[in-house]
Amino acid sequence: MASIENKSVIFKSVPVGYPTADNLPVVSSTIPASAPEGGLLIKVLTISLDPYMRGRMRDASKKSYSPAFPLDQPTAGFGVSKVLDSAVAGFAKDDLVVSPVTNHAQYMAVPAALVGTFKKVTNPYNFPLSYFVGVLGMPGLTAYTSLEYVVGPLKAGETILVSAAAGAVGQIVGQIAKKRGLKVYGTVGSDEKVKYLTDKLGFDDAWNYKTETDCVAAINKHIPQGIDIFFDNVGGDLLDAVLVTANDFARIACCGQISQYNAKPEELYGYKNLMEIVTRRLKLQGFIVGDLVQQHPDVLGKFFAEVSGYLHDGSFVYQEDVVEGLENFADAFVGLLKGKNFGKLVIKVADE
């Protein structure tokens, strides 16, 4: 049987602090040039780099919502691919497919057991395929469902603050909130991103947390009316500051804590203001998009129709940061954890 040379990112060792290329080397192997029994052979086009993947780079004995990557196997995540060969009904050569378990590789032999996670891409407006792992994929759906079901219903005139507001989820959160009539504020890590939020995305105001380091002072300065909703991707001192400045009955969507993902135990942030949860009658809620979709399956169609409509009519802006080539995986991923990307980070593995 003919075979294909295939480069993959391998989970070689558990990182301490930020991952390195030693933890995540790119390794060549060969795979058969046809689909396995009941499965698919796919060519990977675009993979999505998302902060939650840091949590999967752990010792498998630690339980969490997302399984640990198995050691010495390819890492995986959301990706868009093209079918090269199909041994299963419903898929044909040249179909474009998206799946959350796409290997970080050039090619993938999809076993029968995983075929169910692959969906054909429906693309009536001819968006770039990378949109299906971004604004029209998991990050967009995360923003949409959590605004609706975790901190919703949103009320026109309310004030929302979004952290990591230029990121994959943050930029969608802000723009949906604007569509719902909210006052929208964001924190980001550069002046360039501040300008992007206020000039391109229509945020009411934003600030650079690297230059305005006193979070309470920054909130009081930029948001004198106070915060009704905080959409938190970052954690740390900003979350602690929101607790002590939020309006009564404020709702906090705990989407992630990127500031803490690489902290060693002794470096973890110590939150001082939890008493404010009582006095201000706050609600903090963690969520994973998959649970929300299971609980509200009809959200999928609503999300896709609404957000693709906004993208098509030009009322939504969507910034991507496209890195070329699988060999840049570890560097790009660390850049994401450090906020160096500008917009949704994807790796273009191959042309269609």
Add this chain to the structure above:
Amino acid sequence: MASIENKSVIFKSVPVGYPTADNLPVVSSTIPASAPEGGLLIKVLTISLDPYMRGRMRDASKKSYSPAFPLDQPTAGFGVSKVLDSAVAGFAKDDLVVSPVTNHAQYMAVPAALVGTFKKVTNPYNFPLSYFVGVLGMPGLTAYTSLEYVVGPLKAGETILVSAAAGAVGQIVGQIAKKRGLKVYGTVGSDEKVKYLTDKLGFDDAWNYKTETDCVAAINKHIPQGIDIFFDNVGGDLLDAVLVTANDFARIACCGQISQYNAKPEELYGYKNLMEIVTRRLKLQGFIVGDLVQQHPDVLGKFFAEVSGYLHDGSFVYQEDVVEGLENFADAFVGLLKGKNFGKLVIKVADE
């Protein structure tokens, strides 16, 4: 006009750390022996000491859900009193009344503006009057409404942990949860209280946090099935430990943080485990009973009917810690903050 000598607890100065009798002296004055225009003259019988009152002993410039006590005025809270003289329709001599703004005093001239906060006591089962500031008053209503509307609906078979479980709110929370078919666990500050919970109140298990000081180990030992609901009156290391051990989707009712009320800023507990809110998809919600009653006004009748029924048929146990005499106010209140009381703390000011 005749006058009455009247001892009152006066808010003399803002405490630093635990309050003292210097902050809260008992002072004698005289008041007229008849009701003021449109008001009432009442004889105070029983006053309720509740941890939230510590929050009112602050500088008036700091905003919170409950107003600061005005300096040099009597402190006030929930109390049961007898009407000595009425200058307002609807109240007559010898009526028994309950109000959240009862002065901590022997007598009170209730001005017309405050009459609306006084309700006549309805006592078909002849319960001790102190019940109306405890199990049938604010603490009982706090337990009942928050179990229903903050962490509810309760499902039979779920596991709940209650901190300060022998206290005014905690003992009611535990017993309501048992009635709803939950497995109920508690933390308390003495072995005697542990025995009280397991032997008298029907808790499934309980432990003394002063002897089992490793909170994570204690949870794992006593509650191997994990926690679905945490009813938290205490905060601090127990809350941090619950975050890191709770079952997925656990709900946390943030009722109070008595461990933090007297902490100086540098002594505040630093919570390390907020990332778990995301990974375990936890919900933490602060609440004040008054808000919940406003949102669900029909809860009042349901609460009173159900809980008074349980007290009458003997299926609820209610332990009170009755201190005699207003002059013991400061000592008793500090004892409450330190957990020295056994059951709901009230001061008996006078016989009926």
